[in-house]
Amino acid sequence: MFETPTSTKQHDESRQGEALILEKDPQKSSGRKLYIESYGCQMNFSDSEIVASILLDKGFETTRDYKEADVVFINTCSIRENAEQRVRNRLKEFESAKAKNPGMVVGVLGCMAERLKSKFLEEEKLVDVVVGPDAYRDLPNLIEKVDEGSRAVNVLLSREETYADISPVRLNTNGVTAFISIMRGCDNMCSFCVVPFTRGRERSRDPQSIVKEARDLFDAGYREVTLLGQNVDSYKYENINFANLLQMVALVDPLLRVRFSTSHPKDITDEVLYTMAKHENICKYIHLPVQSGNSRILKLMNRTYDREWYMERVDAIRRIIPDCGISTDVITGFCSETEEEHRDTLSMMDYVKYDFAYMFAYSERPGTLAAKRYADDIPEEVKKRRLTEVVDRQREHSLERLKTYVGKVHKVLIEGTSKRSDKDYCGRNDQNTMVVFPIDERYKKGDYVDVHVESCTSATLIGRIIG
Known part of the structure; x- marks a missing residue:
């Protein structure tokens, strides 16, 4: 699961203007300009690169200035309420630009599109196009419908779509690091999370297409790839599991660094850890979201592991990859959390000593299992006070971990x-x-x-x- 964090590392809550000016192909050009802005997780930024590829193939050019664009898309995140509010505010800015350019097409992509389709199209009338994460191939047709005077929507979720045959356009890239999406969707059904409802069921990409994308990136001068999935450890394509895939990508070239995100504690295996230890170019870093250090809260969250299981996995990481960096996600103030259970989270942090963390006060999301089953009964001031305690503790641990790297x-x-x-x-x-x-x-x-x-x-x- 990816979320917009309060972090002890520098982290932009929403990078904007993810568009790159590309050279015009006169044989393909339609003369229309595309602007894409992305919010939320790295999966959204990866999806924006797929969207750009699909539309550039139809003759669009990209621009960094939405005011001069003919088509403006905002790729959205539904993980937290404040992310949705920021998107709405941004759409109102686009509405002002559209008033000066009536032919402009404004669309919402991604998780918010799937969740709030009727609100955007009917109630708020802020957009012309609403497209879910599995329907990007339909964008040229949907834009054509808008050109003809209709609003257009496609938020159908798929059990097969992985966009494996589409070579993403690398947006706003440094030319050195890139993301490769290896799977889509999620089957975990954590009670606080909207992802299974907005991104659909889990499905894995053909490993050969992933290896080809990594090789093409290396040949183009990239030297690091991050394999992306809501839960990379559950990658499975025929007889290839995640440990196998990790090795296949590592063998593309010793000079190609390999990272991955995100791991689920219930699925990360010793086989993956030994594969990491075996290959020097697989980075020794794992993002392992804990969410809570208390077993009862973890059960309410439907995380399918308990405190002891998580600690055993951390012990395995430290044993097999002694120099491995570990980061995490923490949620404070989940439904019915007591002070003692909150202290269990602090003690878990003391046990692991994470390199860094993404930390949140619980925010109820409509449609999730938690919203249906549990009362959001922790007062906001308590959530924030607990979050402050978690952030302060992590700040201490981050500095402690960084000091161990000094002199090396x-x-x-x-x-x-x-x-x-x-x-x-x-x-x-x-x-x-x-x-x-x-x-x-x-x-x-x-x-x-x-x-x-x-x-x-x-x-x-x-x-x-x-x-």
Whole structure:
């Protein structure tokens, strides 16, 4: 599950304007411009690249300025209420632009599209097109319907669609790192989560198409791929499981770094861990959402593991991959959570000492199992106070973990110049921690360098290239 976080790492809650100016193909050009803006999880950003590919094939060009676009799409997230409100506010801005350009087509894609289709089309009349995550191939037809004067909608969920044959257009990329979607949907039915209802049932992509995409990216100069899925550990295609797929991608080239997200504690196996340990180019980092440290709350959440199971999986990670970084998701103030159960979450954090975390106060989402079964009975001030305690604890652990990296040499992939200084490069180490170091003219973006870490802030390692 992906969520918009309160994090101890720097993290944009909603990156905007995910569009790239591409060279025009005069034989395909329709003269129309496309603008896509994405919110929420990395799966949404990956989907936006699929949408761009489909429409560029129909002659569209992309633009970074929605005011000059003929078609404007906003790819949405339904995980939290504030994300939905931000999307509504943004649609009102698009409405103002549309008033000056009546021919503009405005559409909503993704999870909110599936969940709030009638509201967008009928009640609020903010959009012309509503398209769910499994219906992007239908976009050219839907845009044509709008051109003819109708509103258009397709939010049908599929048991087969994986977009395996579509080569995504890489939007707003640094040219070094890229995401590869390996599966879609989710079967876990966590009681707090809307994803199974907005993205449908779980299905895995053909492994050969995934390996081909990774190889094509490497040939194009990319040096890191992140395999994406709501629960990558449950990947299964015929006789290929996730550990097999991970090795297949790692074998594309030793210089291609491989990451993945997200793992589910009930499914991550020792086979996956041993595969990670075996291949140097599989990064030693796992995002392992705990959500709560208390077994009763985990049962209410329908997480299908308990406190002891989670701790055993952490022990296995530490045993098989001693230098592995671990991050997590935490929800505070879930239905009926007591102070003692909240303290169980804090003690779990003390046990694991996560490198970083995405932390939230529980937000009831309409249509979820929790909304139907349980009272959202924890006062907001209690949720926020517990969240503050969790954030403070994680801040301590993040700094403690970063200090263990000081004085050591880390292999870092240069992703570009630092946002804070054009005199520094930045990149991540194996454990997914950002490292900043002075530019050395011998090296360029996309190169691997050994960096001796000399100090740290609460979220960043600071060092210099050696050798």
